[in-house]
Amino acid sequence: MSLNEKIYNCIIIGSGPSGYSAAIYAARYDLNPIIIEGNQPGGQLTTTNNIDNYLGFPIGISGKYFMEKCKKQAERFNTIIVNKSVVKVILSNKKGGIHHIILEEKHFFKSRGLIIATGSSPKYLGIDKEKKFMGLGISFCATCDGFFHKEKNVAVIGGGDTALEDANYLSNICKKVYLIVRKNYFIASKILQNRILKKKNVIILFCSNVKQIIGDHFLEKIIVVNHKNKTINTISISGLFIAIGHIPNTYIFKNQLNLDERGYIIVNKGTTITSIPGVFAAGDVQDPIYRQAITSAGTGCMAALDLEKYLSLL
Template sequence: MLKKIYNCVIIGSGPAGYSAAIYAARADMNPILFSGFQPGGQLTTTSIVDNYLGFPEGVNGIDLMNDCKKQAERFNTQIINESVNQVILTDKKGGIHKIFFEEKKYIQSKGLIIATGSRPKFLGINKEKKFIGLGISFCATCDGFFHKDKNVAVIGGGDTALEEANYLAKICKKVYLIVRKDYFKASKILQYHISKKNNINILFCSHVTEIIGDNFLEGIRIFNHKNETSRILFINGLFIAIGHIPNTEIFKNELDLDKRGYILVKEGRTITSKPGVFAAGDVQDPDYRQAITSAGTGCMAALDLEKYLSLCV
């Protein structure tokens, strides 16, 4: 145990975590940041980030997150390259939270900012993870531009999948929408919009059995389990939209979560169900999931924590 009681501990090192660290450090909260199992977050699996403000030529995802880390360190954020495995959160205003890491080590803090993000659900087939950033993506608004006027495919039948397909249909030549079931789970209004797009080809009762390509995505083999036929689609981009999983396992018995596992926050704020605990980024955002919105809520969390600490004096 580190006996010192800190003002600010941040769990997570994506845009939300580093943004929170920069604001907290500049407010003299002397933050400690745990980088977690994936330092830099999901952006480190993206080759080029083309829609982050301030980079007219785009920026490599790893380079962007390395710069965010350097900026946080410039203001003396203490970064611990460990994952947090348990938290004990107090219900008392001005109380002390315990954050555990390694085996039985823990630190104590009056304030905690959770920025652990989420992770996409995978299909579980060969080459899927290998080709992330090389044709496979989980975000059409992030990567769709790279496939302008080309053929792509979207996997999924829910709201997210249809939103992705609808977006891609505006910029891509053809969009294959691959749905495992024989119906959509998405809302009626989204289904209506999809039905009005002439360049969306819907393939019900189908799933991907093989990803084709050596060094990058060249196509996919799909199997129709209704008529038991197989075919190859030659595509440049594959967008997997079967859902995300928020990284909230260690908070299940400590914070209020929604039915999907996302941390519940006060509307328009980052305040959670426990005093002195704030959530930023994808871990509390099932809708937008963008680097820039994550960075924005990281800023908000630091400001919310600063105000909370001032009221606890």
Template structure:
């Protein structure tokens, strides 16, 4: 069943990018409809405390922050649908109509803002999901401060892992860098920084086999493939940096994606290869992945859409 009225703005996703886009689109009288998706509020709802978002001097709980974003969007009469978009049909024509499918319904819209985010890759071991936000994190710049002067571990061998290690080495007592291979995949310059750090212990040919702790992370057990040995280290924080998976499955073969699946946008904008379709937040940002940058691109997407509709 199709909803007969043609909308001006449909937003897919309910993280900082989605709600920021909704607020700006609402204030521009675009009457946005926002789909919350399978994880209303996005990844921030798994964060116990946000300490680095502008305007919150004592921090704020991730769930409360996203609830505030939702209330602000509702204040401007954003229509919020607690459903997931299951498919889309995006028009190639300028001023074309895009079709967004959910349940057994379809919404037709002149403009679409995609803010579906990305999900971090998991190690796939017991207690990993349970202790997310309770010692386990995927963002060193977000949560590293909570482990100041303590021992932590980072998993991964690429640029993100080494960047996280470099950051954490400045505020933490000791950082264990756990690398599955016997070499780094990161850039040479990052490798040189890490190799000079006296409080970083690199464990090559290693993987985490067990997470220790019930209500909070207490330590990890590591197996070394080369030496065939097991060791246990006590850490207060574990930062998993083995990559992210952008939520772009339903946009394949319709939008231009890079080799990792992120939506490609025109430089300095949120414009995709389809007229009237814009992308904001982590779904088009493999580099920063911060709440504040996501919110910024959400604002950009709404402004880009408004300009598209009146041009």
């Protein structure tokens, strides 16, 4: 019987911290998990130069190396890792039903249990050098990378809760924080607005956009244009934190799973249980709030435990 003819107990879509954590726990419960890596093996952490806030690594660790270690740990427990992407799923609404996971090149799997750990993708500005300098000055996570810009000048782009939370956090460790807001007002909560307005080292630039990123091997400066009065400013910074939102990677699950208005998978409170029996969601794909590696790994563990309990009751 070939792989795609057998009915499995645990297929995991996604290979970030939540996916590998789920695999390790599922393997220890003899669920023989299979991870389908997707088009970004290791997830977003592979674009982070250094992780300084994950428990157990006192001197920090590079995101790429951290994910390599997670992969090796999953393989140690005989997790099968498939280097392909999922293009379609057909989910069963019945308890104990079989879910079909269709991969590129007409490969497919059938499984009683499915853990979705596809994560989310940050929204980009869409300007030159933005992706080139990822991890070289440009980041989407202030709590992950802010420490490396201690006592330096940085900028945050965005006017929502995440942007203001990032600016507030960075203001406590950085010399200056330029807060670049496209609109002429904040969309963040009033409490965050009041907090940021009291910060003396936060410089707010309303009606502004970053038009150019300058640097040879890493970020050095940005050119900011005020689209209201047409003024242009060149700002020297070591870090640019983009906080204009994330898009959950849930496109293939639309019309099959319950999603919220932003596209995040809805799970039962305190669990990873979705609206479909035998389907569980872990990590950023169901978490629009925390989006940290350590919380993703925690929900990966929860998903494996929830799946094991589900299977034991069939």
